Amino acid sequence: xxxxxxxTKRYGAKTAVDGLSFTVRPGVVTGFLGPNxxxxxxxxxxxxxxxxxxxxxxTVDGTRYRELPAPLHRVGxxxxxxxxxxxxxxxxxxxxxxxxxxxxxARVDEVIELVGLQPVARKRAGTFSLGMGQRLGxxxxxxxxxxxxxxxxxxxxxxxxxxxxxxxxLRRLASEGRTIFVSSHLMSEMALTADHLIVVGRGRVLAxxxxxxxxxxxxxxxxxVRSPHAARLSEALRAxxxxxxxxxxxxxxxxxxxxxxxxxxxxxxxVTLHELSTRHAxxxxxxxxxxxxxxxxxxxx
Amino acid sequence: MTAVTYPRVIASEITKLHSLRSSRLxxxxxxxxxxGLGVLVPWxxxxxxxxxxxxxxxxxxxxxxxxxxxxxxxxxxxxAMVITGxxxxxSIRSTFAAVPRxxxxxxxxxxVFLVSTLVLGTLASVIAFFCGQAIFATKDVDAALGDPHxxxxxxGCGLFLAAMGALGLALGALLxxxxxxxxxLSMVLFVVxxxxxxxxxxxxIGPYLPSAxxxxxxxxxxxGPLSAWGGFGVLCxxxxxxxxxxxxxxxxxxx
Numbered sequence: 108x109x110x111x112x113x114x115t116k117r118y119g120a121k122t123a124v125d126g127l128s129f130t131v132r133p134g135v136v137t138g139f140l141g142p143n144x145x146x147x148x149x150x151x152x153x154x155x156x157x158x159x160x161x162x163x164x165x166t167v168d169g170t171r172y173r174e175l176p177a178p179l180h181r182v183g184x185x186x187x188x189x190x191x192x193x194x195x196x197x198x199x200x201x202x203x204x205x206x207x208x209x210x211x212x213a214r215v216d217e218v219i220e221l222v223g224l225q226p227v228a229r230k231r232a233g234t235f236s237l238g239m240g241q242r243l244g245x246x247x248x249x250x251x252x253x254x255x256x257x258x259x260x261x262x263x264x265x266x267x268x269x270x271x272x273x274x275x276x277l278r279r280l281a282s283e284g285r286t287i288f289v290s291s292h293l294m295s296e297m298a299l300t301a302d303h304l305i306v307v308g309r310g311r312v313l314a315x316x317x318x319x320x321x322x323x324x325x326x327x328x329x330x331x332v333r334s335p336h337a338a339r340l341s342e343a344l345r346a347x348x349x350x351x352x353x354x355x356x357x358x359x360x361x362x363x364x365x366x367x368x369x370x371x372x373x374x375x376x377x378v379t380l381h382e383l384s385t386r387h388a389x390x391x392x393x394x395x396x397x398x399x400x401x402x403x404x405x406x407x408x
Numbered sequence: 409m410t411a412v413t414y415p416r417v418i419a420s421e422i423t424k425l426h427s428l429r430s431s432r433l434x435x436x437x438x439x440x441x442x443x444g445l446g447v448l449v450p451w452x453x454x455x456x457x458x459x460x461x462x463x464x465x466x467x468x469x470x471x472x473x474x475x476x477x478x479x480x481x482x483x484x485x486x487x488a489m490v491i492t493g494x495x496x497x498x499s500i501r502s503t504f505a506a507v508p509r510x511x512x513x514x515x516x517x518x519x520v521f522l523v524s525t526l527v528l529g530t531l532a533s534v535i536a537f538f539c540g541q542a543i544f545a546t547k548d549v550d551a552a553l554g555d556p557h558x559x560x561x562x563x564g565c566g567l568f569l570a571a572m573g574a575l576g577l578a579l580g581a582l583l584x585x586x587x588x589x590x591x592x593l594s595m596v597l598f599v600v601x602x603x604x605x606x607x608x609x610x611x612x613i614g615p616y617l618p619s620a621x622x623x624x625x626x627x628x629x630x631x632g633p634l635s636a637w638g639g640f641g642v643l644c645x646x647x648x649x650x651x652x653x654x655x656x657x658x659x660x661x662x663x
Contacts, residue, residue: 192493
C-alpha cells in the first residue's frame with residue numbers, strides 16, 4: 108500500500124506537486140493519469156526516495172522508502188527516463204542491482220527470462236531498442252519480487268505484443284495481491300489495464316475513483332437519436348430539462364435520459380425514430396473533459 | 409531476510425567498475441602510459457649519451473616514473489566518470505533506488521576505486537621502475553630499490569595515482585557532470601599552478617597545491633617546504649575535504 112499525505116514538491120517558484128493525498132491499495136491495478144507536467148513522474152520519484160518532498164510525506168506500507176532496509180524486496184520501480192548505463196550489459200546491470208541485496212544470479216536469470224531478454228542479456232544496453240529498454244527496466248523492478256510496483260509509463264515504446272504482455276503481467280501481479288501503481292498519459296490503455304484511477308492535473312488530484320465511475324462521472328453516456336422529426340422530438344424533450352446537442356440535421360445527442368424514456372416520449376408524440384442508441388464516452392473523452400483546465404502545454408488551435 | 413549491507417554494496421560496485429569497457433580501457437591505458445614512458449624516457453636518455461656522459465647524482469628513479477604525470481589525468485578522469493557516468497546515463501536512479509541511504513554507494517565506490525587504482529598504479533610503477541633501471545644498468549647509472557628513499561618513491565607513485573583518482577571521484581560526486589568535473593580537475597592540476605606562480609606569493613603557495621604537494625612522495629628529495637609524507641598528507645586533505653562536501657550534499661540533493 109502506498110500512502111501520500113499532503114505531498115508537495117516545489118522547484119524554486121514552480122510547484123510540481125501541490126498537496127497530493129491518495130492511497131494506492133493492494134490487489135488492483137491503479138492508474139495514475141495526467142497530462143504532461145501534471146506531476147506524475149515527480150510523485151513517483153518521491154515514492155522511491157529520489158526526490159525529497161518539500162512538505163508532506165509518502166510511505167510504502169507505512170514506512171518512508173529511504174528507511175526501508177531492503178527496498179528492492181518491498182518496492183520495484185520503473186522510472187520514466189532510462190535508468191541504465193548504455194555501456195553495461197543487461198545481465199551486469201541487473202547483477203549489480205541484485206548484489207546490493209544479496210539476490211542470487213539465478214534470480215537475475217529468472218527475471219531476464221520473465222521479460223524475454225535472454226537472447227540479448229549479454230549485449231550492451233546501449234544497443235537496445237526503446238521496447239527492450241523498457242523490458243529491462245521492468246526486469247529491474249521485479250528483481251526483488253516486491254509487493255509493490257511503481258511503474259512510470261511502462262508501455263512507452265512497446266509494440267502491441269509488448270503492450271499486451273505488460274497488461275497481462277500487471278493484472279496477474281495485482282491478482283496475487285500486490286500493489287500496482289502505473290502512470291500513463293494513454294487513457295485508452297488505462298481503460299483496459301487499470302481498475303482504479305487517480306487523475307492529476309497541475310500537481311493536484313482531480314479524481315480518485317474506480318475506472319468505471321470515472322468514465323460515468325466525467326463524461327456521462329449520451330443517447331443518439333436519428334429522426335425525420337428531430338425538431339418535434341427536441342421540442343417534446345425540452346420540457347424534461349435535458350441537454351440536447353445536434354451535430355447534423357436530423358440527429359440529436361441527448362444527455363440525461365435513457366433510451367427507454369426517449370423511446371416512450373417519441374411514441375407519445377408520434378415521432379418516427381430511425382435510430383436510438385447509447386454512446387459511451389471513451390476514457391480519452393472523459394480525461395480530456397476533466398483536465399481541460401489543467402493542461403500545462405496547450406496547443407493553440 | 410536479505411538487506412542492504414556494506415559488503416553487498418561493495419560487491420555491486422566491483423561489478424559496475426569491471427563491467428564497463430571504458431573503465432577497463434582507461435585503466436589499461438594508464439598502466440600502458442606509466443610502463444611505456446618508464447621504458448621510453450630511459451631509452452631516449454641512454455641513446456643520446458656519448459662516452460663520458462655525467463653520471464654523478466643522476467636521478468635514474470624519477471626518469472623511470474615520468475608516466476605518472478600522464479596517468480594522473482587518466483585516473484582522475486576515470487574517477488570522475490565512475491560517478492558522473494551514472495548521472496549522465498540515469499543509472500544513478502537505479503543505484504539510489506536500491507540503496508536509498510546513498511552514502512554506502514559513495515563510500516563503496518571510493519573504496520573499490522582506491523583499491524583498484526592503488527594496485528594498478530603500484531604495479532605499473534614497479535614494472536616501470538625495473539624496466540627503466542634495466543636500461544640504465546647498461547650505462548651503470550641505475551638505482552636499486554634498496555637505495556635511500558627509492559622504495560618510498562616507487563610505491564609513492566601508486567599512492568599518488570590512487571589519490572588523484574580519488575580527487576577525480578570526489579569532484580565527480582560533487583559536480584555530478586562529466587564535463588564540469590574534468591574541467592575542474594584540469595584547472596586544479598594544470599591552470600591554477602600557473603596562475604599561482606604568477607602571483608607575488610607564488611613560491612610560497614605553489615608547493616601546497618594538490619599536484620605539487622602530492623608529487624613529493626614520488627621524489628627522492630622533495631626539496632621544498634613539505635616532506636615526502638607531509639606533502640602527500642596535504643593532497644589527501646584536499647581529497648578528504650572534497651569528498652566530505654560531496655557526501656554532505658549527496659544525501660540532501662534530489663537524485
